[in-house]
Amino acid sequence: MPALDVAGEFETIERLLRPLAHPEWGRGLADDVAVLPSRPGYDLVLTKDAIVEGVHFLPDDPLDTVAKKLLRVNLSDLAAKGAEPFGYLMACCWSERCGWPEREAFAAGLAEDQARFGVFLIGGDTVKTPGPAVFSLTALGWVPEGETVSRGGAQVGDLVFVTGTIGDGLLGLRAARGELSLAPERLEALITHYRTPAPQLDFAKVVRELATAAADVSDGLAADVAHIAKASGAGVELNLAVLPLSAAAQAWLDNRVDAQAALSILAAGGDDYQIVFTAHPRHEETLRREAERRFTRLTKIGAVTDGAGVTVRYGGRVVPMKQGGWTHD
């Protein structure tokens, strides 16, 4: 479809995006479509997230990190479903700050992450927008037939686990906005996490084999656990006292007067891109061993119960939580 400056978009495709394309399925980005052969015995898992300048990333975030964040937030959805990603389609709506050097940085960021995660570009669209930049990505992965992990399989008595650490996304955003006072290396670590979260793809296979339900932590731990509880028709109890924290988040927490309130903020924060999942207690040992083999931090943060919704406790007391994305109070 005609854009404001088609020649610039043509150059972008020819020189920056084509080198990222899957040699066969992407058809050299020269054919309007991607063509995927069927893979009998496997289901195709698809997810699509858009990120908007000023909403999901900051107007002064470097474009290579914006590209990586775009790809990673989508790969995180696939990891939480037990899928193995292989490709993506992408629509770039470039804002005025996206000149040629910025587009080169964007493509370089994608190239690095393609190598890291084993995925290829297979198609998409590139246009200009007079407003803030918007990038949309559709990520594709394979799962052996029928093995996609849903949100809805948690059973009463299951344990709740989360990979990695919680709260770095929110604190990273605040650090990037200059709102935190911490040692420079702490701020740096948080900002890096905010800009380039690390999806837990190494752990996807473990989740696929052992989890009864799973979600990625994007809306906020409490909200994402609430999604699992609702879809499973069960309740979940979370223990705020064991929330896994990075060294930087711990340093931030150490400066708070009210630890309970501070942990509640982190549990509601979002942008963590970890996997939260439920599993039968008999798998706890195996889960710990598999996590150790992969150098993945794994924390038992709660249990599935009768009832409904999420109950958050701290030192035995029930903590009132605004449950983020899905309630209306």
Add this chain to the structure above:
Amino acid sequence: MPALDVAGEFETIERLLRPLAHPEWGRGLADDVAVLPSRPGYDLVLTKDAIVEGVHFLPDDPLDTVAKKLLRVNLSDLAAKGAEPFGYLMACCWSERCGWPEREAFAAGLAEDQARFGVFLIGGDTVKTPGPAVFSLTALGWVPEGETVSRGGAQVGDLVFVTGTIGDGLLGLRAARGELSLAPERLEALITHYRTPAPQLDFAKVVRELATAAADVSDGLAADVAHIAKASGAGVELNLAVLPLSAAAQAWLDNRVDAQAALSILAAGGDDYQIVFTAHPRHEETLRREAERRFTRLTKIGAVTDGAGVTVRYGGRVVPMKQGGWTHD
């Protein structure tokens, strides 16, 4: 991922988008991902186009037509490849003018077109943007294994055909901007075409079986034919004198002093969403019969030749054309 107003997006998913979801593959839009079973013997064809308010649609276009245009420009890509569409993922970045009634209209437009074209929503994302609205859609279709029509198969001696009429997209944009003086019913017809183009899905099967190369007419007829010529390593001669026009476009042409210049503008215009394709001359009869059966206008507009690029003629003379999206002069 957290948005400016997550509750509004939650309502949008629950009340407006969930009713559009494929009952199985979309997982009730409650699971971050879509899951497609494999279909042995078929290739999956994917395409992704984004549309930006103020660039690809006008800020006062009704939202139901915006939704239809979004879906149709993507379905048009599938039709030109011979694919049968069945589903789509969509990312909505709502601007401030997109309140609840506008979102309802958007969903109603999609519901109508889902019924018309036999497709379902299977996943996506909904967020707010402080800038112009951006909508991105990934459309999915099936093609029997190995039968996807490319741009690159045109042979010297093939004929060039186009479905429908050319120029209504460009004239419709001008009409919507109030730049044309024509009878009200002509203006209305052109605006309708601009807002809700009609992808030639009925003709996809014919293209798949008989075309050697095909593209949808989105960048402009001359530019899209140039894509075919380049990918096929051949030249194409187009006859501007036989450009198929709607009654409204003909009325516009009748008021021009220089018919050749006017037709050149239409051939460069874009936003037509017809299929331009090449086929061996022995199929001409069959193509005409298949087109008639489907009430599809089909016009022979040229031939594939030795050489390179597109040569446009009018009454025997060569017409200088700026070839739109892909040249740099």
